Amino acid sequence: MVGRFPIEDVTPSVACGRYPAKAVVGELVPVSATSYREGHAALGCSVRWQGPDGVERPVVRMTAGEFGSDRWHATIRPDTEGRWIFAVEAFGDPYLTWWDAVTKKIDAGQGPEDLANDLAEGALVLEQAAALVPAGDRERVLAAAGSLKDKDLPLFERVSPALRLRDLLWEYPVREQVTRTTSYQLWVDRKKALFSAWYEFFPRSEGAEVKPDGSPLRHGTFVTAAERIPAVAAMGFDVLYLPPIHPIGKVNRKGPNNSVVAGPADVGSPWAIGSTEGGHDALHPELGSDEDFRAFVRKAEEHGLEVALDLALQCAPDHPWVQEHPEWFTIRPDGQIAYAENPPKKYQDIYPINFDRDPEGIRAEVLRVVRHWIARGIKIFRVDNPHTKPLNFWRWLIWQVKKTDPDVLFLAEAFTRPAMMAGLGKIGFTQSYTYFTWRTSAREMREYCEELVASVDYMRPNFWPNTPDILHESLQRGGPPMFKIRAVLASMLTPSWGLYAGYELFEHEPRPGVEEYLDNEKYQLRPRDWAGAEAAGRSLAPFLARLNRIRRENPALHWLRNLRFHDVDNPSLICFSKKDPDSPNTVLVVCSFDSLTAQWGNLTLDLPALGYEWHERFTVRDELTGAVYDWGQHNAVRLDPFTEPAHILTVHRRV
Structure with a gap:
């Protein structure tokens, strides 16, 4: 923007302000802009903002960044859910201009005669400023003005009262030639949009x-299934995600392991x-009645769990929509409806919807379905394969829902091209699955997480070590220590994480030739002996519960913007920290990527990122083992995958 003063590169801004940036209630949202002016006169910048209620919040004065950058x-x-707006203003600040000039002239030895005009x-x-400051400060400002006019006072006494007003007039400046940007949007969700722990069964x-x-x-x-809820809650999860719970097609039904013929x-x-x-x-009639479902949701709520449902916009061949709305599907030249394909894979049991045929009718029906489940207490939807549907459809649907139910959240299950994943975040998806599963080295993980932090205004990651579709080779071959490693990384790097049932039992037998489980639960029942495994000490559940407890008790882990990495000389190790902006709470994590052998490493910590001076020492407590260490900038660590493959350290000042 070019007005009296240029204001450029305002952030947060998503797609040049086309879409709202994201935040959650209580989050500290950084606003920045580049602004500058001609000559030596002082420039000021501030943020004007208002909430969903239309009420202006107090103006926030911006501070200058690195010298010479002209970045503010x-x-x-934000303190409530909904759509906020903000703008950046630049203005001439005559008081700071005056203050700077007068102090320099006095330092140069100029006297009252030389400074007559300046005074x-x-x-x-x-x-002018006296009319802008609070009533209790008005007399002080006018008295300072009077001192500047009093020629009988020594120069120091004439000037000092005015110079001491710098802090006050920073907050209540005289503003000249104000230039304002267009308004930018900020959509603010409830806290669970950013901080959540998911469990799928x-x-x-x-x-x-x-x-x-x-x-x-x-x-x-x-x-x-409700009998499993207390155990999920005991592990510390707060979102219970259910795959589709609807009737399953009988036509072209798939058998075990996606076999074409079903018994x-x-x-x-x-x-x-x-x-x-x-x-x-x-x-699905075998799951139970509507009242059974409502009772399931109520029991989950009683245990601190919110139920999330799958929203998969596709149909079996015998879905009612196929008979009632054949125009919603693609017809092949032979007159048959096209089934789903990802060549060479074929999914004869699924018909994709063609969103370009009767888009208004499809939109109305999908919105009706979503509101049907909202009425039954569902406020979180995990959306299946959103990248195979038009983005303008999702944008319409999400914001139609937000108009009446701003607390509804949408998780995008999209393992696809980066631009598409980013686009889904920009148009309104609350969270997104990520490439976490395929980042299997410390270098790859650091680079990827730094990309995610840079994208936090529009894309919130949710890290999953496994899903019903994905059993990565690292879990197939890494043994139980790798299950611990991936859980530590997923739960500590990002505020939201999740896993699919069976992870705590170290299930790792792959289906030959594909990256998924043998005897996949997508196609058959898979009951598990949870109690027997835990009684025999063959369950990771206590470890997962400890991770989620650490997450809850340390507010530093509730945010993504505060993720910082530290250097370590062993490429098998990663070191990162999070510092809470509102409290002394700081968490420092060192984790190995090697599940087979012990690894040594020397850390070089960025102490200012932890809130310390370079020379200071401090105490760290390992929240996994209870061990306490005295640390400074340089520290040696040894991680053994067969005891604990990670340190999760809370940082404390030495007493």
């Missing part, structure tokens, strides 16, 4: 029984949604 910085803290000009500025597997060959004997229900008792994939029993607004 401030922070704002008179200063008095005029202070008289299939309700149909909880309480189920199967034959030795894996074929089903008894289907789990909402009632039997009469095979349960099929929950993502093949819809049958004669109903569609996206219906419940």
Whole structure:
């Protein structure tokens, strides 16, 4: 922008202000801009902002950044959900101009006669300022103006009262030739949009029984699945994500491990949604009734868990939409509806929706479905493959929902090209799955996380070590220590993380030729002996509970903007920290990427990032083991994957 004063490169700004930037209630949001002016006169900058209620918040004065950069910085803290707006203003600051000139002239030895005009000009500025400051300070400002006019006073006594007003007139400046940018948007979500711990399980597997060959004997229900809720809560998770819970298509149903032919008792994939029993607004009859589902949600809430549902906009061939709205699908030259393909893979049990055919009808129906589940207490949706649907559809849907239910959150399950993943974040998705799973070295992880921190205004990451679709080679071959390593990294690097059931049992047998589980739960029931594994000491559940407890108790881990990396001379190790902006709480993590051998490393810490001077020493307490160490800038560490492959350290000043 070019007005009286240029104001450029305002942040946060997403796609040149086309979309709102993101924040959560209580988050310190940095605002910055580049602004400058001609000559030597002083320039001031400030942020004007208002909340969803339309009420202006107190103006925030910006401070200059690195000398010569002409970059200005401030922070704002939104305190309620909804759409906020802000603008940056630049203005001439005659008091600072005067202050700078007068102090330099006095330092150069100039006397009252030389400064006659300067003193008179200063008095005029202070008289203007008296009308801007709080009533309790008005007399002090006018008295300083009077001193500048009093020729009988020594120069020091004439000038000193005016010079001492610098702090006051920083907060209440005289502003000349004010230039203002256009307004920028900031969408503010509830805290869980940024800080959350997810756990995914299939309700149909909880309480189920199967034959030795894996074929089903008894289907789990909402009632039997509810029995698992206390254990999930005990591990410290606060979001319980359910894959689709709708009727599953019978036409072209897939068998175990995605086999083309299904047996009469095979349960099929929950993502093949819809049958004669109903569609996206219906419940699978074997899971239970609407009241059973409501009771499941209530029990989760009683244990501190919020239920998230899968929103998968695709249909089985026998979904009611196929009969009622054939125009919503792509018709092949042979007259058949096109099924889903990702060549050479074929998904004969799923029909993709063609969003370019009757877009208004599709939009209205999907919005109705989403509101149907909101009415049943669902405020979080994990959206399946959003990158295969038009972005303008998602933008419309998300903001239609936000108009009436601003606390609804959407997680994008999109493992795709970077531009598309960023685009989904920009148009309104609350959180996003990421490439975390495939970052398997310290260097790769550091570089990727630094990219994410730079993108925090529009893309909030949610780190998952595993999903029903993804069993990475590192978990297939890394043994139990690797399960600990990936859990530490996922839970400590980002405020939101999640995992899929079975992780705590170290499930790692792969399906040959693909990066997923053998006997995949997507296609068959998979009951697990949770109690037996824990009783035998073969469960990671206590460790996961400790990680989530550490997360809850340390507010530094609730944010992403504060992630900082530190140098370590061993490429198998990573070191990072988070410092809470509102408290002394600081967490320092050192983690190994090697699950097979012990690793030594020498750390070089960026002490100012931890809140210390370069020479200071401090105490760190390992929250995993309870050990206490005396540390400084340089420290040696040894991590053994068969004891603890990581240090999670809280930092404390020495007493």
